[in-house]
Amino acid sequence: MTGHIxxxxxxxxxxxxxxxxxxxxxxxxxxxxxxxxxxxxxxFCDNSGTTYGLYTLRASQLVALxxxxxxxxxxxxxx
Numbered sequence: 870m871t872g873h874i875x876x877x878x879x880x881x882x883x884x885x886x887x888x889x890x891x892x893x894x895x896x897x898x899x900x901x902x903x904x905x906x907x908x909x910x911x912x913f914c915d916n917s918g919t920t921y922g923l924y925t926l927r928a929s930q931l932v933a934l935x936x937x938x939x940x941x942x943x944x945x946x947x948x
């Protein structure tokens with residue numbers, strides 16, 4: 870996991886999860902925090918706002934896309 874994930878954060882899936890039909894980079898919203906932030910219920914919606922998935926994912930499977938106004942930093946150098 871990169872960054873601290875909280876309720877209503879926008880997150881992305883870090884790697885493909887074929888069993889759920891999710892691909893790396895797919896974006897969702899945290900709708901429930903489980904345990905002590907060990908897992909999250911994440912809702913995935915299409916461009917029209919229709920939910921196409923609601924899954925329980927481990928923190929290690931997700932990356933927070935924004936954290937208190939700071940841009941995501943993955944250690945990638947600019948070209």
